[in-house]
Amino acid sequence: MAEAGVLYGVGLGPGDPGLITRRAAALIEGAGVIAYPCLAGGASFARSIAAELIPAGAREIRIDVPMTRDRAPAQAAYDAGSAEIADMLEAGADVVALCEGDPLFYGSFMYLQARLAARFRVEIVPGVTSMTACAALAGLPLAARDGVVTVLPATLPDGTLRDRMSGAETVVLMKLGRHLPRIRELLADEGLTGRAHYVARAGLANAACLPLAEAPPVAPYFSMILVARESDPWL
Amino acid sequence: MAEAGVLYGVGLGPGDPGLITRRAAALIEGAGVIAYPCLAGGASFARSIAAELIPAGAREIRIDVPMTRDRAPAQAAYDAGSAEIADMLEAGADVVALCEGDPLFYGSFMYLQARLAARFRVEIVPGVTSMTACAALAGLPLAARDGVVTVLPATLPDGTLRDRMSGAETVVLMKLGRHLPRIRELLADEGLTGRAHYVARAGLANAACLPLAEAPPVAPYFSMILVARESDPWL
Numbered sequence: 001m002a003e004a005g006v007l008y009g010v011g012l013g014p015g016d017p018g019l020i021t022r023r024a025a026a027l028i029e030g031a032g033v034i035a036y037p038c039l040a041g042g043a044s045f046a047r048s049i050a051a052e053l054i055p056a057g058a059r060e061i062r063i064d065v066p067m068t069r070d071r072a073p074a075q076a077a078y079d080a081g082s083a084e085i086a087d088m089l090e091a092g093a094d095v096v097a098l099c100e101g102d103p104l105f106y107g108s109f110m111y112l113q114a115r116l117a118a119r120f121r122v123e124i125v126p127g128v129t130s131m132t133a134c135a136a137l138a139g140l141p142l143a144a145r146d147g148v149v150t151v152l153p154a155t156l157p158d159g160t161l162r163d164r165m166s167g168a169e170t171v172v173l174m175k176l177g178r179h180l181p182r183i184r185e186l187l188a189d190e191g192l193t194g195r196a197h198y199v200a201r202a203g204l205a206n207a208a209c210l211p212l213a214e215a216p217p218v219a220p221y222f223s224m225i226l227v228a229r230e231s232d233p234w235l
Numbered sequence: 236m237a238e239a240g241v242l243y244g245v246g247l248g249p250g251d252p253g254l255i256t257r258r259a260a261a262l263i264e265g266a267g268v269i270a271y272p273c274l275a276g277g278a279s280f281a282r283s284i285a286a287e288l289i290p291a292g293a294r295e296i297r298i299d300v301p302m303t304r305d306r307a308p309a310q311a312a313y314d315a316g317s318a319e320i321a322d323m324l325e326a327g328a329d330v331v332a333l334c335e336g337d338p339l340f341y342g343s344f345m346y347l348q349a350r351l352a353a354r355f356r357v358e359i360v361p362g363v364t365s366m367t368a369c370a371a372l373a374g375l376p377l378a379a380r381d382g383v384v385t386v387l388p389a390t391l392p393d394g395t396l397r398d399r400m401s402g403a404e405t406v407v408l409m410k411l412g413r414h415l416p417r418i419r420e421l422l423a424d425e426g427l428t429g430r431a432h433y434v435a436r437a438g439l440a441n442a443a444c445l446p447l448a449e450a451p452p453v454a455p456y457f458s459m460i461l462v463a464r465e466s467d468p469w470l
Contacts, residue, residue, distance in 0.1 A: 011367070013256065021363060022260060023253030102367040102377075105384075110376045117374060124371035128256060128361045132246070132337040136359035139352065142340045148399060149340075149386040156381050164383060 002092030007085065007120050009109035011102040011127020012049040015222070016203035019128045020050065027125065028053040031096040033088045035061035035081060037108045046098040046108070061085060061095070065108075075111075082115035089120045102127040106153075106174060130224065131172050134199035138209045140228045142170050147229055154179035154225075158186060165190055171227035180219040184212065187227070197226045237327030242320065242355050244344035246337040246362020247284040250457070251438035254363045255285065262360065263288040266331040268323050270296035270316060272343045281333040281343070296320060296330070300343075310346075317350035324355045337362040341388075341409060365459065366407050369434035373444045375463045377405050382464055389414035389460075393421060400425055406462035415454040419447065422462070432461045 008027050013019030020028075028034065028050050038044040041064060047054070054060075063081035066073040085095050103109035103124050113122060131151065135142045143149045150168045152161055153175045161183075165171055171192075173183055180198075187196050198215035200208040200223035208216075212225060243262050248254030255263075263269065263285050273279040276299060282289070289295075298316035301308040320330050338344035338359050348357060366386065370377045378384045385403045387396060388410045396418075400406055406427075408418055415433075422431050433450035435443040435458035443451075447460060 009371075011363075014361075016258070018258030018261070019256045019361065021248065021254045021256055023251070025257060026253070102363075102371075104370040104375065105367050105377045106379060106382075110379050113374065113376075122374065124374065126249075126254065126363045126367040126371040128246075128337075128363055129367060132340050132361040132364060135339040136244075136246075136337075136361040139348070139357065139359065140339065141345045141348075142337075143386065143388075144341060144345050146388045146390050147341075148388070148391070149384075151378065151384040151386070153378075153381045153383070156383070 004120055005089040005092055005094040007089060007112070007116055007122045008094065008096045009099060009103040009113060009122060009124040010096055011099055011107065011125055012046060013128035014101055014130040014133040014203035015045070015049055015201065017049055017052060019133065019203055020053070021125065021127065024125050024127065025053055027096050028098070029055065031055060031058050031094070033059045033061065033093050033095045034098060035063060035085055035095055035112070036098040037063045037065045040064040040066040046100050049100065050098055061088070078111040078115060082112055085112065086116060086119065099127070102129045105129050130202055130222070131174070133202040134224055134226060137202045137207055138197050138199050138226060140197060140226055142172070143229070154183050158182070161186060162190065165192065165227070169229040173225040173227070176219045176223040176225060177221045180215070180223070181217070183225060184215075187212065187225070192227050195228050195230070197228065199224055199226060239355055240324040240327055240329040242324060242347070242351055242357045243329065243331045244334060244338040244348060244357060244359040245331055246334055246342065246360055247281060248363035249336055249365040249368040249438035250280070250284055250436065252284055252287060254368065254438055255288070256360065256362065259360050259362065260288055262331050263333070264290065266290060266293050266329070268294045268296065268328050268330045269333060270298060270320055270330055270347070271333040272298045272300045275299040275301040281335050284335065285333055296323070313346040313350060317347055320347065321351060321354065324351075334362070337364045340364050365437055365457070366409070368437040369459050369461060372437045372442055373432050373434050373461060375432060375461055377407070378464070389418050393417070396421060397425065400427065400462070404464040408460040408462070411454045411458040411460060412456045415450070415458070416452070418460060419450070422447065422460070427462050430463050430465070432463065434459055434461060
């Protein structure tokens, strides 16, 4: 019986193929089997980032993840994808699972890891997060010296967000999208609008970076708000 | 008069040259002038990460940063380094400034940006942070779905650390080094030892990854503690 293959969880960075690491690029270029999440029946952002590196003959495992409020369909999709990946690994093939951003920082790879890490060898290749890519685009320090960074999904309820932002220094609000109007009000209430910057699609050609006060009324899914620290006297 | 050059602030990732991005690698390979911080009179970790990519003929600007408690000598070193970089930029040469990890996430590049961004065009290339590299090595999710991440330098006073850790989910304690004994006690007091993992030198050949309870008594400068979230029912 063949030795089982290795599952590689590969971070691709925020969208610009130039922000793929050399290790990730080498794994993709050498891959016999790749796996990636797709919007059910639609495109895969992860695959689009890596497209130019994927070998022509590679076998591709699509994981169609429905974006429903009920989590059961998405979990079933990851169950099915994991079963298909497990078959490949058991047959001795390595599998390269593509993941936007970093695999373990709000990354889709965690759903595969949770299902497969007990049975197979897993190696994770970290990637550039959208958080630091947005900071780079905005030219805003996230933290220096003894600075504190708090990362909050905008999907959390108002009360939780208020509690976590209270007294915080740098705040990163991820997963902004349709929550922009609510977050805008909340930041205004907390007196943080002046320190808040809106960044959308960092690393993509149509990126945007504006003070929150000038942000459009509607935000795309790939957008965030950075609440910068007051200026740092040590810099 | 020549048009001024561009200052590139290039993140190199946590130490493994494989975790350099393709964009960063291309900029370094094409650089006429590179700049990097060194321990005063000693080695440069940033330069060592990128060493194989640096062109033989490149001019190198060393910024000797003294590790003193008083910040004035380090600030004087960045003043002098910035002046040397400014001369190059004014003469029309681009300068590639190397930075461990990500330039804006506890990165040294911020000291150059603060001095030069008003006068010159600056482009920042984000890098893989030690935070996600440590998570990858440990196989520990930092955050999924609506998870919150709090990043705290271990250099902060006990009271501040306690306040910030109270009720937090994932906690990342950066800049551990000589603070390990104090942080170990603090986590024990807060009942967090069981969720705490020690990771040292992620991305280097001599990396270590252990439950905190099994960590050595003394930690190297490049080490951190990840306090993982309770298991996530959605994974």
